[in-house]
Every structure is written in structure tokens, then in C-alpha cells.
Amino acid sequence: MIKIKISKALEGKIRKGYPWIFYYQVQNKHLEGKSGDLGVVYDCKNRFLAIGLYDPESDIRLRVLQVHDSIDIDGDFFEKRIIQALKLRESILNEDTTGYRLINGENDGFPGLVLDRYESTIVLKLYTSAWVSYLDILVPLFKKFFSVDRCVLRWSRKVIELPETTKKYKEGQILFGEKVELPIRFKENGVKFEADVILGQKTGFYLDQRDNREQVRSLSNGKSILNVFSYTGAFTVYAFSGGACSVLEVDSNSFALAASKKNLRLNFKSRKFSLEEFSQMKANAFDALLELERNSQKFDLVILDPPAFAKRKKQKATALKAYMRLVQAGAKVTKKGGILFAASCSVHVEAANFYKAVFSGILSTGRKYEEINRTGHGKDHPIKFSEGEYLKGVFCKITL
Numbered sequence: 080m081i082k083i084k085i086s087k088a089l090e091g092k093i094r095k096g097y098p099w100i101f102y103y104q105v106q107n108k109h110l111e112g113k114s115g116d117l118g119v120v121y122d123c124k125n126r127f128l129a130i131g132l133y134d135p136e137s138d139i140r141l142r143v144l145q146v147h148d149s150i151d152i153d154g155d156f157f158e159k160r161i162i163q164a165l166k167l168r169e170s171i172l173n174e175d176t177t178g179y180r181l182i183n184g185e186n187d188g189f190p191g192l193v194l195d196r197y198e199s200t201i202v203l204k205l206y207t208s209a210w211v212s213y214l215d216i217l218v219p220l221f222k223k224f225f226s227v228d229r230c231v232l233r234w235s236r237k238v239i240e241l242p243e244t245t246k247k248y249k250e251g252q253i254l255f256g257e258k259v260e261l262p263i264r265f266k267e268n269g270v271k272f273e274a275d276v277i278l279g280q281k282t283g284f285y286l287d288q289r290d291n292r293e294q295v296r297s298l299s300n301g302k303s304i305l306n307v308f309s310y311t312g313a314f315t316v317y318a319f320s321g322g323a324c325s326v327l328e329v330d331s332n333s334f335a336l337a338a339s340k341k342n343l344r345l346n347f348k349s350r351k352f353s354l355e356e357f358s359q360m361k362a363n364a365f366d367a368l369l370e371l372e373r374n375s376q377k378f379d380l381v382i383l384d385p386p387a388f389a390k391r392k393k394q395k396a397t398a399l400k401a402y403m404r405l406v407q408a409g410a411k412v413t414k415k416g417g418i419l420f421a422a423s424c425s426v427h428v429e430a431a432n433f434y435k436a437v438f439s440g441i442l443s444t445g446r447k448y449e450e451i452n453r454t455g456h457g458k459d460h461p462i463k464f465s466e467g468e469y470l471k472g473v474f475c476k477i478t479l
């Protein structure tokens with residue numbers, strides 16, 4: 080085991096449940112160990128403080144598995160955590176929702192590990208190679224607790240670039256069960272979707288937006304919708320299922336736009352959508368919004384769900400400006416009395432700053448607004464530390 084020394088200030092934070100120790104915070108820099116080794120932190124009185132997964136390839140040098148009491152990190156340990164995770168999700172498990180998150184990383188006691196379910200397929204996404212040493216224990220547990228046909232492995236982009244990681248386990252590898260037939264079908268609140276769990280973003284679908292989509296559905300009856308950053312059209316299908324009269328999608332990715340059309344057809348097999356009812360723009364969102372404004376096109380409900388604008392902490396200020404500009408452009412094409420929904424999935428942008436950017440974006444156009452509500456992840460994305468609260472959303476009524 081690797082003994083890790085940290086400052087007293089960080090000790091306090093870890094004691095309260097913060098799960099990460101970065102390289103710059105490690106005081107004894109010359110550690111020897113490989114990814115997946117266990118690292119132990121003792122407090123200033125040399126008592127056990129925490130144990131976690133060591134990863135010399137990551138800036139996050141230690142991902143904490145357990146604080147306070149020293150216990151064995153074995154099958155029993157992980158089994159208990161899986162049972163806890165399942166219990167937490169009991170209330171969302173029903174026939175209408177067969178796509179949801181089973182394990183939400185740090186927030187479920189599995190730092191750097193995400194497990195999503197798409198009906199009878201589970202997709203394991205790993206953000207650190209440290210978990211490789213534990214797959215022999217974890218995979219049988221997944222098999223035992225989740226009655227599914229197969230488990231697919233996905234690596235995070237950062238990890239896949241590392242030379243060693245993918246030697247043993249390849250991107251898209253089946254960890255148990257039958258070959259995967261793509262795309263995978265599943266349901267969310269009764270709406271049908273397809274996801275490409277091998278090539279799709281994240282694990283194939285943005286499961287974290289489920290509650291926001293439900294709210295969009297409830298606001299859509301008889302409304303014209305602009306769905307910016309539409310990806311595979313999830314908000315679009317919900318909007319039509321809520322009675323929307325038209326949806327215009329904007330995305331720069333033609334594969335996403337094609338997948339969106341398929342998702343629409345999956346739900347409305349016999350309905351023929353005219354171009355007035357459903358259309359797509361393959362474009363940069365900022366350009367598309369400008370073009371719509373120039374053509375004096377306005378919508379009852381505008382959805383702005385962009386990718387993370389701040390991928391690194393350093394980009395925070397630039398990201399906030401970009402959110403502001405995006406909302407500004409979105410507000411310009413929202414009708415008076417219409418609704419604007421803006422979301423941010425940037426970990427590095429705090430909720431308060433994001434909301435400020437949204438509101439100043441609206442006000443900068445000379446429009447006025449009433450805040451309807453602020454939103455976040457669904458229940459299957461529990462939050463245990465500030466970075467876990469990455470998804471922020473706000474619905475605003477544009478009153479003037």
C-alpha cells in the first residue's frame with residue numbers, strides 16, 4: 080500500500096467526504112506505485128484517515144473509496160455499495176424508464192466509475208485505469224445484481240490516450256454476455272429512444288436531463304420549439320409527445336441529426352411530419368441563432384443545452400461569457416411570453432455564476448424575465464460533493 084501525506088487543511092476536507100487528492104496536494108511526491116494500487120492517508124496524529132485508488136497517470140492521484148474506518152476493499156465492500164446504489168434508485172425503477180444511471184461515480188462511492196443501464200445492456204464508463212485491477216471482482220457483482228444480458232466497457236477520452244490502459248480491456252469490449260446489436264433501444268418516461276453505446280457521447284445518451292425533458296414535455300402543448308444542441312433529439316421527441324406544433328433542431332453533428340430523425344420515427348411511426356412541423360439545421364449554434372434572428376423567426380420555447388464550455392478550470396471565465404452570449408442569442412428568438420430553458424454541464428462553472436450569466440444574457444437584449452425554476456439531475460444522479468453537481472438548468476419566462 081502507498082502511504083500518502085497531505086496538508087492538515089486537506090485532511091479536514093477529506094474527513095468531510097471530499098473524494099479527490101490531486102498530485103499537487105501530495106506532500107511526499109516520490110511515490111512508487113502503479114495504477115490501481117491502494118493508497119492510504121493518515122492524519123497528523125498518524126491515525127487512519129482514508130483509503131483510495133492510486134493513479135499515477137492522473138492529476139487526481141488518489142480517489143477516495145473509504146474514510147474514517149479502515150476496512151478491506153474487497154467483494155463485500157463493493158457489494159454493499161451496489162446494494163445501496165440500487166436502493167436509492169428504487170423509486171425510479173419502472174417499466175416506463177429502462178434507461179438510467181445505476182452508479183454515479185464518487186456520489187455512489189465508486190470514484191471515477193459510471194454505470195448506465197439501457198434496458199438489458201449496461202455500459203461501464205471508466206475515468207481512471209485504476210479500476211482495471213478490480214474488474215475481476217466487479218463484473219461478477221454486476222452480473223449478480225443487475226439482471227441484464229450484457230455489459231459494455233467504455234473509456235473516458237483522457238484514459239484512452241494512455242498507452243497501457245487499453246491493452247487488457249479495449250474500448251467497446253463486452254465484459255460479459257452477448258454481442259451488442261446496435262443501436263440499443265430503451266425507454267425514458269415512456270418515450271422510446273435508440274442509443275449507440277459504443278460510439279455515442281458519454282455512454283450513448285444524456286440520461287441526466289430526464290427531469291428537464293419531462294418539464295419540456297409539460298410546457299409544449301401547441302407550442303413552437305427551438306431545440307439548440309439537439310444531439311439525438313431527446314428534447315424534440317418529448318416536445319412532440321407533449322403536443323408541440325413544431326420543432327426546429329440545431330446541431331453541428333450530422334450523425335446526431337440523423338439519429339434524432341430515427342428517434343422521432345420510433346415514437347411516431349405513422350405520423351408524417353411536414354417541414355413546418357419538424358426541421359433541422361446542421362450548423363454552429365451561434366451562427367444558426369443569428370440567422371434565425373435576422374429572419375425574424377421566434378419560438379414559444381427555446382432549449383439551450385450545449386456541451387461543456389469549460390473543460391478545464393482555467394476556461395471558467397471564457398465559458399461564462401459564452402453562456403451569456405448564447406442566452407443573449409436565444410432570448411432574441413424567444414417570443415414575448417415564451418420560455419427559455421438554459422443548461423450547463425460544465426463542472427468548473429458554479430451554479431450561482433451560471434444563473435447570473437443566464438439572467439444577464441436575457442437582460443442584455445432589453446428583454447425582461449421571470450424565473451420559473453432551477454433544475455438539475457434526476458434522482459439517479461445523486462450528488463455528494465460540489466463537483467458532482469455539474470448539471471445546472473433554469474427555466475425562464477420572457478415577459479417583455
Ligand code: SAH
Nearest residue numbers: 285308309310313330331332363364384386
Ligand atoms: N440536448 C442533448 C444533449 C446535447 S450534447 C440531449 O438532450 O440529448 C451537445 C450537442 O451539441 C452535441 O450533439 C454536439 O454535436 C453539439 N454541438 C457541439 N458544439 C456545437 C456547436 N458549436 N454548434 C452546434 N452544435 C454543437
